[in-house]
Amino acid sequence: MASNQITVTGSLATSSRTDGSTPTGRTAVVRPVRRPRNLRRTFELTLLIGPALLLFTCFVLVPIVVAVRYSLYNWSGYGPLSDFIGLHNYRVALDDPVFRGAILHNFIFAALSIVFQLPLSLGTAMLLNRRLRGQRIFRLVTFAPYVVSEATTAVIWSLMLQPGGFIDVLMKDIGLGGLIQTWLANIHLVLYTLFVVITWKYIGFGIILFLAGLQGVPLELKEAAALDGATATQSARHVTIPLLGPTIRIWVFLAVIGSLQLFDLVWIMTYGGPANASTTMVTYLIYNGFQSTEFGYGSAAAVILFILCFMFALIYQRFALRRDTAGALTSMVG
């Protein structure tokens, strides 16, 4: 790997402002003439952001606002919106122990993701980042579960987890027969069984995200560290992982939001049961809201979910993401 080479561009990582400092070598430039620039800038910005904003407002924001409106009514979905009940739906939802349990389950998933999936994805990505033979095949294989639809995943794993199914047979074969449980029927285990399936499905997502991020970790740094006598693990801990900071923070954000919005897999595998042991906020609002012709109630539960996500996003943005995105780069536009 010590081939002679010249990097054409600086790598991404060395320039990312993880410490929030201003880039070296740049001085503040005072622009005396502002007005014509402003117009041009506005035009540019409109051109850049306009299409996305239009698409987004039209198909995401408008339905959301309408759904919020529904939450203030007692509405079966049929006929006009006539029974205004204000915040009553919200009170009922927050009083419901099943909904509170669902919130807890979502947060358990989020915590488990960070504790287990993060090291697993990160470690695997770092391992696969080497020059291994067949590494493209490995990448394809680890990503394949992400490609499989949630419905198919649920069908496969339900088949494998049923009493006497593949998992039980495998455990018997390797001598762990005594540890066999009814994976999906046991109210204490079902949440963790689901977590295993979710991990299987989404580990590929983490791996490609971290692989993309790892491309920005320059080889010279690792070589320099090796020259200084660092072991592979030390190099990983003190060089690679800090430089992967922004990517890790993105992953955590998406993983937590994904955990909070978990639906398809749980719905098909367990329907939220048994006895609401695996209910998530979205399975709750689909069952108790939309499937029960209680659109107002379902929308209210959804808004509560939204508020929880929003609070997390705000706090996260404030403390974790702020330093990744402070300041501006394109100072030419002021």
Next chain:
Amino acid sequence: MQRFRKPTRLVVSGLTFLTLVAAGTSTASAAANHSALKAPDATVTLTWWNNATSGDLLTVFNNAAKAFHAANPGVVINNVPIQNEVLQNTKIPLALEGNNPPDIFQQWGGGREGTEVTSGKLMDMTAASASWIKSEVGAVASGWAVKGKQYGIPYDLHVVGFWYRKDLFAKAGITSTPTTMTELNSDVAKLKAANIAPVAVGSKDRWPDAFWWEYFALRECSLATLKTAMSTINLNYPCFVKAGQDLTTFIKTNPFNTGYLATPAQTGAGSSAGLVANGQAAMELQGDWDPGVMQPLTTNKNILNEIGFFPFPAVTGGAGNPTEVLGGGDGFSCSTQSTMYCPEFLKYIDSTPVQIQIAGANVGLPVNAAAASAVKVPAAKDAISFYKNAAYLQTYFDVAFPVNVGNAIDSAIANFFAGAGTPQSIIQAVAQAAKTA
């Protein structure tokens, strides 16, 4: 194929009929005489949403659509089968909330239908069906009437009872089917002794659990209490608490298949139907569709002859009549925008020739009594005779009640099966949901 007999009475044109129906006035029923099948001016296409996505019933429905078109060349029936849960939970509600419901769609009756009627998009077929509904359908049509008006018309009936493996019962030394709970309990013990899982239940889907509690309720409650409770959506009577206690006692005898809390009802060989079909469980409490569901889940070609039927046993000290039956059925509704051909098509579906085919499809019992003999599955024949002698037919609660109450009670009973909740919690769940019904 049967030609339609055209009445010689004065005919109100289809257009006027439509206008009157759309006006929604009750005088419509008086003014709109029975529609002869006057050919439409332009071809009329009726979209037909039903849940017959597979098997014999799909063939029957395709043939019915074709035959109706052949008899009425100006009318085309477009058969669109949709998977049952998707149809019931997503497609139909969405269509009724928008402005473009299908012309003919699946209707399960009861409180569910009551909720749909509030959309104002269901056609009142009282007048259109008055001439034939008693002869072709009979008293069960009342299950599809809302406030006395016929907004839906059934085409098949369902009865819930025990479907059991005669060979496995024999293997365990059970010589006759149980008629009391005591006998059922001892049969369960015999099956366990013979190392056979006594009862399969699709607890994951929740509604199979509900059958158990509801039958206990039927056995414990007097008919008067039952009727009052259902019409007022209030289960706060001691007999319902007793039902919960009976169920607890039964569950404590450990009669179910391993991992029953995660067992689905009908999908795949690991479902409760599949377990019985493959001899891994001896019986299950299900609707009469069960033999038809079991058939493709096993390679045993003789399965339909190996299944037997027995009704839910009597409960000692219960105030209910042991011949009372829990059941339901399938039907269709017409949208207000469909034409008069819609109720005419439903009349055709309920006519004897089509009913005979439906009976032969093993998915349910025909509503038309004339077709009863066409049921071939031996166990289903037993179900029919039991149903004929029933003192009362109670629609399963999650259809009899409005949708949100139905979902709440299914959920509460399923929790109960998993050991969470008390007999009171089932009653409370209904009370809570009834507030916003």
Next chain:
Amino acid sequence: MAVTIQAPAPRAVPVPKHPRWSLGTPFSYMAAIVVGGITLVPILYVVVSGFRTPAQINTSPVAWPRPWVFTNYSSILSSSMFWHYVGNSLFIAVVATALTATTGSLAAFALARYSFKGRDALFALFMVGLLFPAGVAALPLYLWLKDLGLLENLMGVALPEAAFSLPYTIFILRPFLRAVPGELEDAAVVDGASRLRFFRTVLIPLSMPALTTVSILTFITSWNAYLLPLLVFNEPVHYTLPLGTASFQSTYSQNTAAILAFAALSMVPALAFFVLAERRIVGSLTGAVKG
């Protein structure tokens, strides 16, 4: 796709060939095999089960086909409905991905490298879309699509899917677009290029890994989407693959083998797209030496 430029001057001090890292390599292989195995086995299960009959599956859920049955796969591949599904899914996924990639990268560029009032608020607005479960917006979205006349229309699915993919696209792209050093931009401007030209000719190529990543994610999300197509399409000829799978499953409900074959075939195009695209993630950044 690595670009290396041979520098003429050799290093003065010979660099050790990562002696400490050679210990890790067998460990890497082992870990890769374990992880690969765990992820692969269930998928293999689906593919292989497609070659069995339901009777085989019911009697022994986990076993090799005995005999190998090809009719499941062949009958699906020869049915025109299957190719309708594939075509619909492909059209929608490509349109949604293209839309998201272009509008999203433009917006992310503005949000990353410009500084203007309301920038953070705008970014937060986009993030709002991430925080609301799509299923809840289903009814209002359905009614809105109906008013727009987009029901039974492939665009009626592609457009909302693109819109819902914008939040995480912008979220992922923004830091990558930010991280390209300002010096490059200054240099480009000095050379007379406009910012947009800089965006097109320098920034996009440099952000290829991230751009490819979000494209893959959007494509696959669209490919596997179920709820939105369910609401928009009633005519089977408009169905996408997940709808087709569900419809197939319901029609042939007990034919587990055929259903698994169908599911296996549904994965192929998305996997193919990934195979084609993933080279870009690792190969396009100059200066990196990769196999």
